[in-house]
Amino acid sequence: MRQTPVKRPKNRKAQIALAAAELFCARGYHGVGVDEIAGVVGITGPAIYRHFPNKYAMLVHATRELGLSVRTAVDTALNGTGDAEQQVDRVLEALAVLSLEQRRVTGLYQWENRYLTAEHRTEFRRGLAALIDRVGERVRAVRPELDRVQARLLTRAAFSAIASLSTHRAPAARARATDLLRRAGWALLRADPPEPAGPATGAGSRPATPDSRREIVLATAIRLFHQHGYHAVGMEDIGRAAGLRASSLYRYFPGKSDLLAAAYHRAADRVAASTATSLDVAGDDDQAALRGLVEGFVALTFDHRDLVAVYLAENNNLPDRDRHELRRIQREQVEQWVRLLESVRPGLSTPDARLLVHAAHNVVTDLGGATDPAPPDAFRSVVTSMALTVVHRA
Structure with missing residues (x-):
């Protein structure tokens, strides 16, 4: 009797990238092997190479997927009806929900992208900067007294507060955490306008030179x-x-x-x-x-x-x-x-x-x-x- 061949899932590449991202954030990029990623997905190590040439390609793909998720959330929130304040509120809520749903991989934005090449790191940072600029313009519509630099800084701070779930393991009930992170975002966006601090080229106070x-x-x-x-x-x-x-x-x-x-x-x-x-x-x-x-x-x-x-x-x-x-x-x-x-x-x-x-x-x-x-x-x-x-x- 002829057996029907088993079809590969259409989303196998996405499954591999997600498993890799979760393992990278849990154990570090260098602490994870290709065979381990394959085991989580339920395939053999060699089968991974049908989708990715190496582990680095998985990191690049996972980082891009994270960026796409954030961009999609922001686009959906900004393209809806309502005034600028309602749009910003939807952005904050959408990012809070995303932070909860992707808590195990959001850490890629903060520290795993250090392993990206300069080209891919620049790509990721430019994408995030563009999102912050878009939301910052809506913030300026809510607070016309802000200039572009001030609005961008407050928006960036709000993004950081909301993304903080990836940095710790404290329990977070979905509804309550979403509301709290949204409020934290608004608290920052409504904060006093930051005064100019000069060009961001200095490194601040230097620690004393070691003496042993x-x-x-x-x-x-x-x-x-x-x-x-x-x-x-x-x-x-x-x-x-x-x-x-x-x-x-x-x-x-x-x-x-x-x-x-x-x-x-x-x-x-x-x-x-x-x-x-x-x-x-x-x-x-x-x-x-x-x-x-x-x-x-x-x-x-x-x-x-x-x-x-x-x-x-x-x-x-x-x-x-x-x-x-x-x-x-x-x-x-x-x-x-x-x-x-x-x-x-x-x-x-x-x-x-x-x-x-x-x-x-x-x-x-x-x-x-x-x-x-x-x-x-x-x-x-x-x-x-x-x-x-x-x-x-x-």
Whole structure:
């Protein structure tokens, strides 16, 4: 008896790209193999190559699909009936829904695109910039007093707040989270117009030059991890950039993973120190304490840009023991913000406070730390204002 051949699903390529994107965001681009992606989809490794020539092509496709999803959501919202305010409101709601529905892949916009070539990275950024410009024009129709730069900045901040769901694992009930993120977006769009901060060509305050060989090695590794990604950097590269032989590095760090762990502990220590200072200075004034935490986080983001970028991007490459411990520390630091926010806003539930804290964090790191070129130092007051707007007005 002749068997009917099994037909391949028409959306197989999309299935592969989605599985790859979810794995990249969960485990990091270099931590995922083609066979693993194939296993999730239910096919063999060689079968993937009928659709993609290599893993990088999957990353490019997934990033483009993410951009298409955002563009479609914005286009649909802007093309509907109603005035500019209603159109903007639909944009914010549509993006909040998309952020929830694609939470496991939205992280591509923030850190996995670092693995794209310059050509594909430029393509992605131009597409996002065009969307921000389109929405910014509608924002100007709602707020005619804004100039184009101000409207664009507020719109970009709103996008960052809404996209923050991809940066954490806190539970988010669909209806409640959608409404809260939409409100956070509106709070930013209605914020006071940011004052010009000068051309975005400076890198802000520079950290002090390391004064020991161990510190030089660590600072060099952090810079290279930020510029090229953890997996693209070898001990030889670090030694060469630090002016040392690679064999000399092992006097200070047993291996590259230990360097990465040291970077994470350094970032955690700086956050802890900043938090302690803010709480001590504020005393019993929770409002002042919360503002101090925001200002401290902004300062860390501006003054230690490489460190913060690595802290955000390379978590999946940490050894298990360090990753679990650092996640515990991160949760404790977030909960300190949450407790203060609940004290300042008594009617706010703990889940809502937690989502707003993460949204404020993402606004800071997007506007102050992940831009290229780096923002000028004068811009930190604008970023501080944006973060405070999220936690106080959303």
